[in-house]
Amino acid sequence: MAKQPKVFIDGEAGTTGLQIRERLSDGIDVEVISIAPEKRKDAEARLDMMRAADVIILCLPDDAAREAVSLADNLGDNAPRIIDASSAHRTADDWTYGFAELVGGHADQIQNARRVTNPGCYPTGGIALIRPLVDAGLIPSDFGISVNAVSGYSGGGRSMIEAYEAGTAEPFELYGLGLSHKHVPELMRYSGLTRRPIFVPSVGNFRQGMLVSIPLHLDLLPGKPSLRDLELALTKHYDGSTIVSVVHEPLETVGQRIGAVALNGTDKIELFVFGSETQKQAVLLARLDNLGKGAAGAAVQNLKLMFGL
Template identity: 50%
Template sequence: MATRIFIDGAAGTTGLEIRERLAGRTEFELVLLDDDRRKDESARKQALHEADIAILCLPDEAARDAVKLAEGSGTRIIDASSAHRVADGWTYGFPEIIGNEKIANAQLVSNPGCYPTGFLALIAPLVRARVIPADWPYTVNAVSGYSGGGKALIERFKSSPQIAHRSYGHELAHKHRPEMKLHAGLDHGVLFAPAVVPAYRGMHVEVPLHLGAMEGDPEADTLRTTLQEHYANSNIVTVADIAPSELLLNDDAEAFDGMTLYVCGNEGGWNARLIARLDNLGKGASGAAIQNLNIMCGLPETTGLRL
């Protein structure tokens, strides 16, 4: 019998990409609402209770409301919003960091944010292995395609071709920061500097490190080897052997649900640049939701992914 899936917020960017990845998959049966009923609370509640698994592709407050509507149903939930990423009772849906088993047995799974996905992929394994310290003041420089900003930002970039770069988060209180700190096991919040460029999808997340100022004088090669060992069995995350001469974001990039990590070190070993390259709509959103869905249903985690 097919697993019944309801995507609450199926008309949004993340929801549409999830539906594309589910197309033709006979393991699942979609619980669908007509356009005139998809914002009707009673219709949504009924769909949430009919589904075996609900995927929430909603703004944060609407996601919290959906969880309340689902109470008493026994429906398992994957929340793609940021509403529950540091909440008690929720399993953080980053299999490569927390382990597939926890997700497989979870009732409530919170999908990671796109920027935190890149940051945590780089930093969490190194902190856990004690190669770099938990009490370091980490900085994150990141650039993303504009699709991660939702319909309003997509329209803004499409209607304003003169926009070449949008820097934001200058109040230093971006909602991704608690997620990064908690799931990397850090003592301090990160200094996060995000930006958006006129490419629809794709992102680079970079963490610069002053290795020579750290206790133990860690070397870039050690960081790379540690990451390669951590992801050795992953079919989704790859750690490159060599540093790239350049990294580009193309405005016509295809959807991709994997992620590549790079460790760039200078001669003498004082500095390093750790870089994660991923699709903000892939491993950063819809692809991650499908990966978690597969794991929760006991299926191979890469089924239906674009790799």
Template identity: 50%
Template sequence: MIPIVYIDGDQGTTGLQIHARLQGRTDLRVLTLRADRRKHPGARAEALNHCDVAILCLPDDAAREAVAMIHNPAVRVIDASSAHRTAPGWVYGFPEMAAGQSERIAQATRVSNPGCYPTGAVALLRPLVESGLLPRDHPVTVHAVSGYSGRGRAGVEEHEGPNATQALPFQVYGLGLSHKHAPEMALHAGLTHRPVFVPAYGAYRQGIVLTIALHTRLLPQGVDARCIRTALAAHFDGTRHVRVLTAAQSQSLERLDPQTLNGTNDLQLAVFDNAAQGQVLLSAVFDNLGKGASGAAVQNLDLMLEAISASR
């Protein structure tokens, strides 16, 4: 029996991207509601309870409502919203985050897709925390710039709609330092305190550059760029979608292009340093619509489908 996948909110930026990534596949069937039925509670509830995997591409409150509609215990859920990323009972959908995480996702009935920015932050921080190179209470600041599609339809309309000439070329936001991604970063990176998170949007469609600056004088004795790079490389060794640049590769770069990995589900990590000043810069480059959203959801879906197939 071919597994049925239902995308609730399939006309949004993330949902459309997931649809595109699933086109042409014969190992699953995407359940689609007619345009006049997409927001009908009864039609949605029926679809949610008659699929094998439901992918929620909805605002947070709507995602919680969708989960409450599901009464069929066999239905698995991948929630692309931020509603359940720190909720008990939900498995965090970052397969490369920790040993055994892929297996946990494969067997889970409730998976919360990571946020785009936290994907890069957790990838850089968690291996260092786990290896003792970064204290759990370290004062972390995360800077990140995303393409405007990170705002969803509103961002796309602002930059591609009839009033596009009025769009700002660059904007820093989250100035109240209470962005909803900060608790997610802290929890899954293993930090005891929320990082200071400074997000921004640029006037390009998609792609993220995320950076974290460290002072070696605040790190355990002997920790330097080489130690950090080695720990990251060891953590992600053998993974398909996460690549850690070597020292030579990092030193050859003069700039970081946020669009380098657009259209992929890949994540590129690098470590830069000024040893004389005791400064280290960590970076992550990836597609906010790929590894940061739709690509990650499809990766988690594939893990689930393998488990479903094995159980039948």
């Protein structure tokens, strides 16, 4: 019988850490080891935990995640495998991007990786929509793309969560309007785009859930694809996936509107193609739980792949 992997969640008291811990308690054959609360910032105590673990999951701010990786490096060949849920290493060449459905065979790369960087919640939706269409030749890599997204406030960290739960935050906000959001390089790199996309994130007064939408002028695309062409390319790419699904819902069924919270509490992502053939316009849409496939769910999925669970 294979050894039960030992997992150390560095930052388990935060939102993502708590979600990962909850998922790992649900019949997954791992042993979670924890550090005493008073020693969470004690480098030697954390090093002892890393020495005992088979894998560490970093649920830390970016700078703290980089420091944790440097600490693990002190163990040399005895260093544990790492899943980083921060954005510190998402475009680093020596890390494996933790989106198993990215391209064929990518799950195998995660399975064999020593260091996996978890995708961001917004890029998960954007990449899930764009990459298959770029690979299929329906969207040129240098095409101008705009990505609009709204998330529940739980993705904004402690201060945002406290502001919303205290009733002091705006009901709805756009942000990142300087167009330099840290998710853009990740979104560009893994979607296969060579032209920087415009990314406009926003946050609403609901705890979790996410919609990512991409408008397209179909007659500006070289092949002038139909809505059906886009839908078929996405369906082919995700054929057989138990996590990513393409939903074939006519506008009449959804009432020309769609909510953000239907997948809350799950690790799934739904993709839709809406639009008008008459107007030659489309809206690509991804729906997910920003704490599920957008964070903790992806980390646990990667952990399972890495240890064959």
